[in-house]
Amino acid sequence: MTDVSLDADQLDRYSRHVIMDGVGPEGQQRLLDASVLVVGAGGLGSPVIQYLAAAGVGTLGIVDDDVVERSNLQRQVVHGDADVGRSKVDSAREFVADLNPDVAVETDETRLTADNVGSFLAEYDLVVDASDNFSTRYLVNDACTLAGVPFCHGAILRFEGQVTTFAADDGGPCYRCLFPEAPEPGTVPDCATAGVLGVLPGTVGCIQATEAVKLLVGYGETLDGRMVFYDAAAMSFEEIPVDPRPDCPVCGDGGLESVHDVAYEATCRI
Ligand SMILES: [Zn+2]
Numbered sequence: 001m002t003d004v005s006l007d008a009d010q011l012d013r014y015s016r017h018v019i020m021d022g023v024g025p026e027g028q029q030r031l032l033d034a035s036v037l038v039v040g041a042g043g044l045g046s047p048v049i050q051y052l053a054a055a056g057v058g059t060l061g062i063v064d065d066d067v068v069e070r071s072n073l074q075r076q077v078v079h080g081d082a083d084v085g086r087s088k089v090d091s092a093r094e095f096v097a098d099l100n101p102d103v104a105v106e107t108d109e110t111r112l113t114a115d116n117v118g119s120f121l122a123e124y125d126l127v128v129d130a131s132d133n134f135s136t137r138y139l140v141n142d143a144c145t146l147a148g149v150p151f152c153h154g155a156i157l158r159f160e161g162q163v164t165t166f167a168a169d170d171g172g173p174c175y176r177c178l179f180p181e182a183p184e185p186g187t188v189p190d191c192a193t194a195g196v197l198g199v200l201p202g203t204v205g206c207i208q209a210t211e212a213v214k215l216l217v218g219y220g221e222t223l224d225g226r227m228v229f230y231d232a233a234a235m236s237f238e239e240i241p242v243d244p245r246p247d248c249p250v251c252g253d254g255g256l257e258s259v260h261d262v263a264y265e266a267t268c269r270i
Helices: 008-013 024-033 045-055 088-099 117-121 134-147 200-217
Strands: 035-039 059-063 104-108 126-129 151-157 160-166 226-231 236-241
Touching: 024 200, 035 045, 045 059, 045 088, 045 126, 045 200, 059 088, 088 104, 117 134, 126 134, 126 200, 134 151, 134 160, 151 200, 160 200, 200 226
Parallel strands: 035 059, 035 126, 059 104, 126 151
Antiparallel strands: 151 160, 160 226, 226 236
16 A cells, blocks of 8 residues: 655645546555656657656656757757756756656766666666667666666657567566667667657657556556557557567576676677
C-alpha cells in the first residue's frame, strides 16, 4: 500500500489524475515519491522533462554536458532564445521550477561515463535515455541491465524514431539483445549531419514519458518486449517483438560483468 499525503494544492494540481481509474491518489503519490534520471536535455529530453515535471515526479535528475545552441531551438522546447549559450541543465531546471514547485531537480553538467554511471543509478528508480549518441545509449543499457534499473529507450533521425522500454525484470531482454554492437563510428549519420524533423522528438519523447509514468504508477502494459518504429513521413507505427537473446553480450549466459569492460568512446564493443 502507498501512504497518500496529498495536500490541498496537490489535490487540485493533480485532480485529473486523482479521479482516474488506473492512477488515483495512490498512483499520484507514487509519482511524487519517485525519482527519474533523464539522460540528455535535448530533443527527446525536452518533452520527457516537461511531462514528467507536470505529472509531479518528485525528483527529476537531468544530466547533460551541452550548452544551448540556436540550431537546437527547432525541437528542444524546454530552452528559449534567451538561453542560447547557457548550459542545458540550467535552462531545463528553470523550466521545471516555473512549471511545478513539487519537483526537486538534480542537475549535473556532465557526460554519463562508465566511471560515474553507477553513482547516478544508485539514486534513481528509473532512467529515461534521451541521449543522442551510441556510446551513451549502450552505456545506459549495459549499466541499467547490470544494476536491474528499468529504462525507457528512444532514438530519432530525420523522419523516423524508435522507442521501447526495458523493465529490468528477470529474464527480460536488453537493447543489445536486438543490436548486440554499435555501428562503426562514422557509418551511421546523426541528427547534426542528416537532420531531424523538429516535431519528431516530441512524439517519441512523449511515448517515453508515457512509459515512465505507467511504470511508476504501476498501471497498463508497457513496451517491455516490443519496439515501436514510428515513421512521421508515412504517419505509421510498426512494432516488432524484442526477445531475450541467449548469447546476448550483456544479459545472456556469461555476459558482461562490469561497464568498465566496454570501450564506449571507441566502438561500444565488449
Ligand atoms: Zn540482452
